[in-house]
Amino acid sequence: MLKFDEELFLKLVEKEGLTFRGKIESIVDEISNKGYSNIFLIGAGGTIAMMYPYEYILKSNSTINVHAEIASEFMVMNHQHFSKDSVCIFSSVSGTTEETVAAAKFCKEKGAATIALVAEPNTPLTQAVDYCITTGSEKHSFDTFFMLLYMFIFRFMYNNDEFPQYEQFTKEVSFLPQAILNAVKSFDQKAEEFAINHKDTEYHMMVGSGNLWGNTYSYAMCILEEMQWIHAKSIHAAEFFHGTLELVVEDTSVILLKGEDETRPLVDRVERFVKKITKNLTIIDTKDFELEGISEEFRKHFAVSINWAVLSRISVYLERERNHPLDLRRYYRKVEY
Template sequence: MPFTAVEPIPLAADLVSTLEHTVAQAEKARAFAREVVAEGVTKIFLIGCGGSFYSTFPALDLIETSTVELVAAKMTSAELIHRRLAGLDSTSLVVASSHSGATAETLQAAQIARKAGARVAAIARAGDSPLAEVAEVLFDYPSNVTVTEPKAIHFTQIALALLEAVGDVADADERWQAISAIPSAIPAAKAAVADLGRSVARRWSDADLVYVLGAGPNFGAANALAACYLQEMNWLHASAVHAGDFFHGPFEMLGQRPVLVLVGEDQTRPIAERAVTFVNRYYEDVDVLDSRDFALPGVPDAQRGLISPLVVASLSRRLLDFVAAERGHDTAARRYMYRVDY
C-alpha cells in the first residue's frame, strides 16, 4: 500500500474537558483512601478487561515501588472470578474499571468482592451503570471518545491517595500538582507526536505484523497498543513484547518486521533503553516513543517519572489515529465484539 500522508483523525473535542473532569476527582480519591486505610485495608486489587486492565499498570508500579504497608496486584476481571483469592476479604480494596460499567466479567468480579467483604471502587464513564451500583464509590469521566487517559489517571490517583493515607509519600503536594497539570501536559504531547504518527503510519499501513516493546508501567501501554488499537481497532496483526524479555528469544525474529519501543522516565527506563540500543543497531523498521522527547507543561521535573506512563499510554492511543487514517480503516468496525455471543 503506498504511503499518502493522510491527515490523522482529529483530536477529540472533549479531550481537555474530560481530563479536567478526571483530575478534579483527586480529593474524592484522597477521602476514600483515608477511609479505607483507617478501616484496615492493606491489600489492593486492580482489575478490568482489555484496555481497562492495561490501565492498571502505572498504578500497580507506583504502589509496588513506594510502600511495604500495602500489597497490590493487578489481574483481569475473569481471573478474580475463577481464581478465588485467599486474601480477598474485609482488608481488601478492589478497584474495578469498565468503560460501559456493564462488562460482564468486571461486574461479576465486583459482586464477588463485595460478597467477600472487600471494599469496591469503580471506574466507569457514568453513574447509570450496573458497576456503579455495586461499588461504594464511582470515579467517572463523561466521554465515549476520551477513554484511555481517564482510566489510567483514576487508577493512578487512587494509588497515590492510598500511599498518602499510609504515610509513604514525602512529596505528596508536588505529586498532586503534577497530576493537576495533566489537562495541559497531555494535549501538548499529543500535538507534538505528529512526526512519529506519520512514521508509524508509513511503516505499519501494510505490515503483516507489528511489534511493540515496553517495560514496567509502560508494558500496559504496549499491550493496549498491540491488542486494542492495532488488533481490535485497526485489524492489524500485532504483538506486545516485554523489553526485559526481548533478549531471551524475541530479538531473533522481530527485526524482520516494524518495531516500536515505548520508553518512559520511570525506574524501568534502562530496560527500554537497552532494547532501543539493540534495535537501532540491527533493525531497519524502528520507531521509538520516548516521553523524554515531549514537554509536559506544569509537570515538575522531579515528577515526570510519575506522569510519563500516563503520557506514553495517551500517545500510544494517538498513534491509532494516524494509522487508521492512512489505512482508511473504520476503527468502530467489529467482526465479533458486541456482535456475537462470547
Template sequence: MLNFDEDRFLKIQGGAVALRQRLDAVIGQCLSAGAENIFFLGTGGAAILMQPALQLLQRSSRFPAYIDLPAELVLTGSAHLTEKSIVVMPSLSGTTKESVALLARLKEIGATVITLVGHENTPLGQGGDHVFVNFAEDDTSCESFYLQSLFIALSILHHRNEIRNYDEIVTELDRLPALLLEVKRAYEPKAENFARKLAASDYHIITGAGNVWPQAFYYGMCILEEMQWIRTRPVHASDFFHGTLELIDKDVSLVLFKGEDDLRPLAERIENFAPTYTEKLLVLDTAALDLPGISKPVRALISPILLATVLERISAHLEVMRNHPLTTRRYYKRVAY
C-alpha cells in the same frame, strides 16, 4: 488536529483530575477503617491501564497491592481477597461481563468496591460502594484511567506517610489536561509519518519496560489488534533477549516505547541492539516530548499517560490511511462468546 475535539478532550481529562480529592477521601476512609490490601480488578484494556499504579505501590509501599483477572477470580477466589480488601474496578462501559460477574462475588465477600466508570446507569456504575463517573470514549479513556488509578496509588502512599511530596505532585498533575493538549498539538506533524510506518507492516513486535510496558501491551492488543486487525507480539523488554530477539530480521517491525522511570535502561538495551538487525525500528520516547513546569519525578510517573496521548494522534492517522475506522469490529460485542 485530524479528527480531534479539543474541548471534549479537556473536559474528559479535567473530569479525571476533578475526581482526585474525592478519591483521596475514600482511600483515607478505607485505610482508617482497617483495609489490609488493594486489588485492581479490571478486564481487558481497562485492567492493563491499572498496572502502572500497581507497580508504583509494589515498589514504593508496604501496603499489599495485587492485580488479578476477574474471569479467574470468579472461579477460584483468592486467599488475599477478603472483607478487608479495597477493590478498584475500572470499566469504561460499566457493563463488562466478567467484571459484573465478579461484583456479585465481591458483595458476598464484603470487600469495599471502588468502581471507575464512564457511565453511571450501568451495573458497575450502580454497584460499587464508591462510584466514580467520568464520561470518556475509547480515544480518551487511557489518560483518564491512568490518572484516576495514579491518584489512588498516590493517596495510599500519602495516607501511610510513604511519600514526602504528595502536595507538590498532585499540584503538577492538576495542570496535566492542558499540557497534554499541547503535547498532542506539538506531536501532530510527526503522527502521520509514524502511522505510515505502522501501516507498512502487517506484524509488529512491540516492547517497553517499567510503567510504559502496560501501554505497549495495551496498544498492541487493544488498538493494533482489536481496532486495526494488525497482528502484534507485545513482549516486555526484560524478556526480549530471552526468545523474541530470534524473530528479528531486516524486515521485521519492532516498535519500542521508552519512558522516563528507573527501567529506561532496559529499553535502551533494545534500542542499541536492534538497528544492527532490523531496518524497521520505531522508537517513541516520552523524553522527547515538551512538558513545561513538570518535574522529572512526575514525568517519570506519567510516562504511560504521555505515550497514550501521542498514540491517539498516531491512531487517528492510521485509521484514515488504512481506511479502517477504529470502531470497526467483527466479533467484539457483535456475536455471542
C-alpha cells in the same frame, strides 16, 4: 489535528476530571481510617492493562500489598490474598464489561471495599460497587481514568505515611492535561508519518517495561489487533532476549516505548540490539516531550499518560490510512463466546 477537539479534551480531562479530587480523597481516607490488608486492581482487556502501571508504581514505591488481576481469572483462582479486608478497584468505559461486573459483585458480596471508575452513568458496574467515580463521557476516558488513578494510588500511599510529597504531586496532576495536549501536538506529525509508512505492515513487535508495560500490552492487543486486525506481539523488554529476538530481521517493525522509570535501561538494551538488525525501528520516548509544570521527580509516573496519549494519535491516522474504522469488529460483542 485529525479528530481531536482541544477544547473538549481540556473540558473533560482538566476541568471535569480534576473536580473529582475531593471525592477521591474522601473515599481513600474513609477506607484508610477503617483499615485494609491489600489493594486489588481488577480489569479485563484494556482496563487490566490500565492497572499494570499502578501495580508497578505501588510495588516500587510503597509497602502496600498490591495485586493486578484479570477479572475472569480472579473469579476462578481462589486467590489466597483476597479477603473482606481487601480494597478492589475496577474500571470500565462502558460500565457493562461482563467479567468486570461479575468480579465487582463478587468482591462486594465478600465484604471487600469496592471502587469503580466508569464513563457511562447508570450502568451495571456503577451499581455493583460501594464507591464510583462516573466521568460521564467515553471521550478521552482513558486519559481521565489514568489521572484519577494517580489520585487514588498516591492518596493511599500518602495515608500509609509513604508519600509526603502528596500535595506537590497532586498540584502537578493539575498540570498534566495541558502537558498531554502539548505532547500530542508535538507528536502528531510523527504519528501521521508512522501510519502512512506502516499502513500495509502486517506485523509489529511492541516492547516496553516498568510502568509502560501496560500500555505496551494494551496497544498491541486492543488497538493493533482488535481495532485494526494487525498481527502484533507485546514483549516485555526484560524478556525480549528469551525467545523473541530470534524473529527480528531487517524489515521487522519494532516499536519501543521508552519511559523514565528505573527500568529504562532494559529498553535501552533492546534498542542497542535491534538497531543493528532492523530498518523499521520506531522509538516513542517520553523524554522527548517538555512537560511544563511537571518536576523531574514525577515525570516517570506521568510518562504513562503521555505515552498513551501520543500512541492514540497513531490510532487515528492508522484508521484513516487503512480505511479501517476503530470501532469495526468481527466478533467482539458481536457473537456469543
